[in-house]
Structure formats: C-alpha cells, structure tokens
Amino acid sequence: MKSNITRRSLLGQAAAIGAMSTIPNMSLAAASDKIRVGGLHDLSGFLDFLGVPMNKMLMLAIEEVNDAGGLLGKELEPVIYDPQTNMSLYSQFATQLSLKDRAAVAIGGITSASRETIRPILHRYNVPYFYNTLYEGGVCDRNTVALGTTPAQTVEKLVPYTMKLWGKKVYTLAADYNYGHITAAWVKRFVEENGGEVVETDYFPLDVTNFGPTISKIQGAKPDMIMSVLVGSGHLGFYNQWAAAGMKNEIPIASTTFGGGGAEIEIIKPEVANGIVSCYGYYPSIDTPTNQALVEKVKARYPEETPLLTELSVLTYESLLIWADAVREAGSLDQPEILKVLEAGKTYDLPSGQVTIDPLTHHAVRDVYIADLQDKSFIIKEKFSQVQPSDTQLVCNLQEDPNANVQHEISLN
Numbered sequence: 001m002k003s004n005i006t007r008r009s010l011l012g013q014a015a016a017i018g019a020m021s022t023i024p025n026m027s028l029a030a031a032s033d034k035i036r037v038g039g040l041h042d043l044s045g046f047l048d049f050l051g052v053p054m055n056k057m058l059m060l061a062i063e064e065v066n067d068a069g070g071l072l073g074k075e076l077e078p079v080i081y082d083p084q085t086n087m088s089l090y091s092q093f094a095t096q097l098s099l100k101d102r103a104a105v106a107i108g109g110i111t112s113a114s115r116e117t118i119r120p121i122l123h124r125y126n127v128p129y130f131y132n133t134l135y136e137g138g139v140c141d142r143n144t145v146a147l148g149t150t151p152a153q154t155v156e157k158l159v160p161y162t163m164k165l166w167g168k169k170v171y172t173l174a175a176d177y178n179y180g181h182i183t184a185a186w187v188k189r190f191v192e193e194n195g196g197e198v199v200e201t202d203y204f205p206l207d208v209t210n211f212g213p214t215i216s217k218i219q220g221a222k223p224d225m226i227m228s229v230l231v232g233s234g235h236l237g238f239y240n241q242w243a244a245a246g247m248k249n250e251i252p253i254a255s256t257t258f259g260g261g262g263a264e265i266e267i268i269k270p271e272v273a274n275g276i277v278s279c280y281g282y283y284p285s286i287d288t289p290t291n292q293a294l295v296e297k298v299k300a301r302y303p304e305e306t307p308l309l310t311e312l313s314v315l316t317y318e319s320l321l322i323w324a325d326a327v328r329e330a331g332s333l334d335q336p337e338i339l340k341v342l343e344a345g346k347t348y349d350l351p352s353g354q355v356t357i358d359p360l361t362h363h364a365v366r367d368v369y370i371a372d373l374q375d376k377s378f379i380i381k382e383k384f385s386q387v388q389p390s391d392t393q394l395v396c397n398l399q400e401d402p403n404a405n406v407q408h409e410i411s412l413n
Contacts, residue, residue: 034077035070035333037062037320038097038127040108040118045085046233047110049263053307054132054316055080058107060301061320071327079103085110087117094118098125104333105130105323107316112136112178116407119144123405126335130319133312134260134280136182137363137389138408140396142339145322145357147315147364149281151186152391154368155256157384158279159190159227161370162254165277167224168196171251173214173238174229176203182410183229183256186391191227199223206231211238215245228255228276236267243272254278258373262308265376276373281366282352283378284309291351311352318350322357354386361396363389 039058042051062076070076079101081093090109097103098121106122107130109115115131122129123143130145137150163170170191174180180203188198199221202214218226230238239258242248254277259265265273284295294314299306307313323338325348330337343359353367368387371378395408 033074035072035074036077036079036097036101036103038101038103038106038108039078039080040083040090040093040097040106040114041080041316042085042110042114043080043082045083047085049233050110050261050312051082053262053310053313054108054110056302056307057298057313057317058320060298061317061324063301065320065324071324072331072333076324083114085114087113090114090117091121094121098122098127103127104327105320107132107319107323109133110312112407115139119407120405128323128335128338130316130323132315132319136179136410137391138395138410139363139392140361140398140401140404140406140408142362142398142402142404143335145319145342145362145364146389146392147281147319147322147355147366148311149366149368150363150389150391151183151256153281153366153387153389154279155183155186156190157368157370157382157387158254158256158277159187159196160194161279161382162225162227162252162277163191163194163196165225166252168194169221169223170196170198170225170227171218171221171223172198172201172227172229174201174203175231175235176205177231180229180231187227187229187256204230204235207234209234209237211241214238215241215247218251219245219247223251226251226253228253228258230255231257233263233267236264239268239272239276248272248275252277259378260311262310262313265373266308270375273376274374277370277381278373278378279368279370280311281364281368282309282311282314283369283371283380285371285378285380286351286353286369287380288351288353290349294351314351318348318352318355321350322348322355353383356386358389358393360398361389361392362398363392365389 041055083089105128132147134148174184258276326338326341329341342357347356356365358365368384369380370382371380
C-alpha cells in the first residue's frame, strides 16, 4: 500500500507541474534567477515502472548540484512532465520545454519511438538532449548525447560468453518492434562470428502473454541456449511458463533486457529467474566506492520507496552530473560551448564506471559488465573496460557532418 500512496503523490506532483506548464505563467517564463532542467519520463502508462525510478534519480542529481551551490551562481529548477507513454504528449512537452520553459537541457525518453519524437524538436531549438536508455544504436545528432549501451557494447560480449558456457545452438526470442528486430540481427551476427548458429528467431508483439506454442517449438529445436530480447510486462510470462514446463534446468537463458528495468527481478520469483545471464552498463552490485556511495545515498534519500537502480535510472542521474560539469567548465549555458566541452574527451569516474563521450558519435565509451542473476542480486562475472559504441561509429561521424540529425539503420550485411 505504501508504494501506491507514494506513486500517486509523485504522479500527482508531475501532473500538477504539467498542468501549470500548459497555461500562460508569466512568473515562470520570466524567472531568470534559476536554470530550468527538463525531465521527460513516463510517470504513468505501461512504462511507468521505468520512468518513475529515472525521474527520482534525476531529481536526486538536481538536488546534489543545488546542494553544492548550483551552477553559474543559480539554482537548478526541475520542470517535469509526464508523457504517459503517449507520443503526442512527448511532442507537446518537448516543444513546451524548448519554447515556453526555456529549459537549458532536456533529459528523458525511454523507447526509441519517444526519443525519435522529441530528439528532432530539441535539435531544432538547440536544447541539449541526453538519452539514457540502452537501445539499438544509430542516432547521429550533435545535439544529443546517448549514454545508454548499444548492441556492440553488450550483445557482442554476452553472446561469446554464454556460448562458451552452454553451446553454439541459439534460439532467439525478440519483441516485434525496432529494438527487437535490430538486436536480434546483432545476436545472429555475433553468434555466427563465434562459430555458432541461430536455429530460429521468433518475434512477439508487446501484448503477447501466451508462449505455450513457442515453448513446444523450442523443445523440438533442442537449442543449447535461449537469447531473450523480450520487452515489457506481457513478455515476462515467458519466464514463468518456461519454468512451469520444466525447462528451466534443461536449456539456460541469456537476455539483453531481463533485469534492465529492475522491476522484473521483483515480479519474477527467484526460483524462476535465477541463472539468467545479462550484460549492461550498470549493476547495483558494482564494487567500487563511488557506486556503493550512490547506493547508500539513494537509500537515505528515498528510505521507503527506494528506486530500482538500473542502467536506465543510474545513467539518468549521471547524465545530469555530466551536463552540470560541462556547464561549469564552459562557464556558460550556451549549447555550442557545452558541446565543445563534451567533445574534449574527458573521462568521468561515475557509479557505472569510467565514461567518456565519443566526439564522433556523442555516445558513451563505457565500462560494461556481465552478470548472473541469483536471488534478486546480480553477481558480476566479468568487466570490460572502455568499450566503444562501434556499431554507431559505422554510420556516424559528427566531425565530418556536425549538422546530422538522423537515426541511421545500421546494415549488418
């Protein structure tokens, strides 16, 4: 019950801010003593389990900057909108942040669809934009910084690691949309590069919940392992049905998505989820003083409703700190000056590890980790340092084309 009360309070606050920002508000528009930070995360709708922790971590970062004296002698002021997983609202709120709120930076978007709705708007109005979700790669936009991992950073590591553990015959299950199709193609490429075979790839709309026929197909195909690129709450049914069919101890599972939002490990019982192997740019079990300090700080700030610490939420926190550092170094809020700082190759020591912004793509060169899920905890098995976003580097060079404003479809042929 506590969870529902707190969530209603958070969503009510977001709704109130959103309502206030959709009507003329001269005091807000005229305020020049504060620097506005725009937040665009789904605080309601079917992705709220991702958006609420991301928003909480953004608020924590804003509070930290303000507690340290703000920026340029001014306090940061959050302007938080709830797009409700609705692309029309994403478009509306990105425009409001740019034109009416005069936000100095925008942080948000979860799905690729939401990113590609707001990114061109923020590009048009020169509002620096940070996107913090793992995704399929290919964005080429000097105004955008993508901190989330791409397949070349995670899938490329996950595939050979699990094939060495379990075998070379892989059965892929993927969500039937952009991320699922492109990531499944990367899985196939990396499996074949490592001497293996994808025996089948099945795609599922996000609302599919019955995996009985698929489980029968997998049993007939007899793969050595399953690679799950499933997405969303509906697809969680696969893991329960897999265990119920007696297959959990027969064919192991690796996943590019399970546990990435955090809620999965709370919803799926440990006896079902134990042993799923994943690869991300952040796990709460990273054993460094910087990360452990963050874990304790989050518990202290949100003692009753502690947000799930995942790649999405922690990279949201880190993105605000990176932007704030660039503002301090530039001594300015001007977009060109901030971009110059971000492109200078500085390495940041953050809870997720070492992070450098690649000047050619504005994606993160970062540490990534492989982990085994056991009893709701991720046991880190391997760390890979400073992994390049090489998939996006294939299609994007912002030094040659600084005016690029596109998401490329990366050809795997």
